[in-house]
Amino acid sequence: MKNEKQGTAKWLRGIIDECDASGTRSCLDIAEVFGIDCKHEKTCRDCITKMMTAIADRIDAERALPDGMEWPRFEDGELVKVGDEVEYKGETMRVYLATFDAAGWALWCSREGIDSRFSGSYGERVKRPTHKVLDADGVPIEVGDTVWATYNGCKHIVMAVCSDGSLHPEILTNDGCMVEYEEGLWDFAKKVTHEQPDSWEKLEEDARKTACNYALAPRDEDGLTTCDGCRFQKSESCSNEMTLDVVERAKKLAGIEEEARND
Numbered sequence: 001m002k003n004e005k006q007g008t009a010k011w012l013r014g015i016i017d018e019c020d021a022s023g024t025r026s027c028l029d030i031a032e033v034f035g036i037d038c039k040h041e042k043t044c045r046d047c048i049t050k051m052m053t054a055i056a057d058r059i060d061a062e063r064a065l066p067d068g069m070e071w072p073r074f075e076d077g078e079l080v081k082v083g084d085e086v087e088y089k090g091e092t093m094r095v096y097l098a099t100f101d102a103a104g105w106a107l108w109c110s111r112e113g114i115d116s117r118f119s120g121s122y123g124e125r126v127k128r129p130t131h132k133v134l135d136a137d138g139v140p141i142e143v144g145d146t147v148w149a150t151y152n153g154c155k156h157i158v159m160a161v162c163s164d165g166s167l168h169p170e171i172l173t174n175d176g177c178m179v180e181y182e183e184g185l186w187d188f189a190k191k192v193t194h195e196q197p198d199s200w201e202k203l204e205e206d207a208r209k210t211a212c213n214y215a216l217a218p219r220d221e222d223g224l225t226t227c228d229g230c231r232f233q234k235s236e237s238c239s240n241e242m243t244l245d246v247v248e249r250a251k252k253l254a255g256i257e258e259e260a261r262n263d
Contacts, residue, residue, distance in 0.1 A: 008055065008058045008059050011058070012055070015030065015033055027044075027047075030051075031047050031050075031051065034050065034051045034054045035054065036050050036051065036054075065100065068122065069100050069105075069122060070105075070122055070123070071098070071105070072098070072105045072107060072120060072124070072125075072126050073125055073126065074125065074126050074127070074128055075125045075126070075127060075128070080095060080098070080107065080126050081095070082095055082096060082097065082098065083095065083096075085128070085129050086107065086109060086118065086126050086127065086128065086129065087126075087127040087128060087129040087130065088109060088116055088118045089116075091111055092111065092129035092131075093109030093110065093111045093116060093118065093129075094109060094110055094111065095107050095108070095109050096108055096109065096110055103121065104119060104120050104121040104122050104124070105119065105120060105122065106118065106119040106120075107119070107126070130163075131163040132163070133161045133162070133163050133177045133178075133179070133189045134177070134189060134190075135147065135189060135190070135192050135193050135194055136150050136190050136191065136192060136193045137193055137194070137195065139193075139194050141158055141161050141179055141189055141192070141194075142158065142161070143158055143159065143160060143161060144157065144158060145157075145158045145194065146158075146194070147179070147192040147193060147194055148192065148193055148194075148195070148196050148197050149187060149191060149192055150191050150192060150193050150197060151191060153196075153197045153199050155196070156179075156181040156182065156185065156187075156192070157181060157182055158179050158180070158181065159180050159181060159182055160179070160180040161177075161178070161179050161180070161189070162176065162177070162178050163175070163176055163177050164176045165178065167179075167180050167186060168186060175190075177189035177190065179192060198249055198252065198253060199253070200253060203246065203249055203250060203253065206246070207246050211232065211238035211239050211241070211242045212225045212230075212238070214242045214245075215230050215231050215232045215238065215241075215242065216231075217229075217230040217232075218230060
């Protein structure tokens with residue numbers, strides 16, 4: 001193949017320009033530029049396949065690094081490419097350039113207008129960013145957390161989390177965020193919460209409390225409840241405010257049950 005020192009793109013454009021200028025170049029002549037003798041090919045498909053292979057080989061040779069150098073890879077062995085997201089100092093950065101020298105590689109990354117240079121030695125692996133898994137309220141979910149299912153109020157301990165659907169790859173999801181509970185039970189992250197959902201049992205328990213305990217009134221330096229900072233502080237009667245709150249919660253619970261019966 002001629003003009004080996006030319007870049008692949010320039011080489012291909014040269015062929016195109018020559019064809020346009022002559023206007024008479026046949027496919028036999030074009031194949032010859034690729035080092036292919038059409039007389040020995042059974043079909044045009046075989047010839048075209050060899051042309052495409054020649055182009056791919058030239059691109060590979062152009063991108064090849066000298067001995068002892070290699071592209072950085074993620075921990076799973078996949079090559080890091082321009083445009084990939086990587087983890088750098090706890091932040092998610094996007095790669096826009098890779099450079100190499102005798103000591104190792106360097107990834108030039110950016111995030112929200114901030115540029116960083118992330119370097120490593122040859123053979124050193126790059127971490128993928130760990131995306132946070134958020135519950136229904138936008139709170140990050142961690143292993144060991146106590147959560148409740150939003151649809152039935154069941155309490156669970158989180159044993160594992162994922163953001164890529166890897167816990168149950170057979171299930172199609174929008175975002176892949178999942179949590180796994182004890183005994184192999186699992187759920188979508190957006191269907192759990194760190195706040196215990198209201199229930200008739202919880203409402204009955206709270207209704208037996210004093211107004212101060214119900215409102216979680218703060219305590220002073222002597223350990224006594226105080227009105228300062230209490231959510232019922234501005235009400236004329238704490239007991240009335242508590243009663244109204246209990247009624248409002250009951251209405252919501254009744255509405256939840258009504259919706260469940262209609263589903």
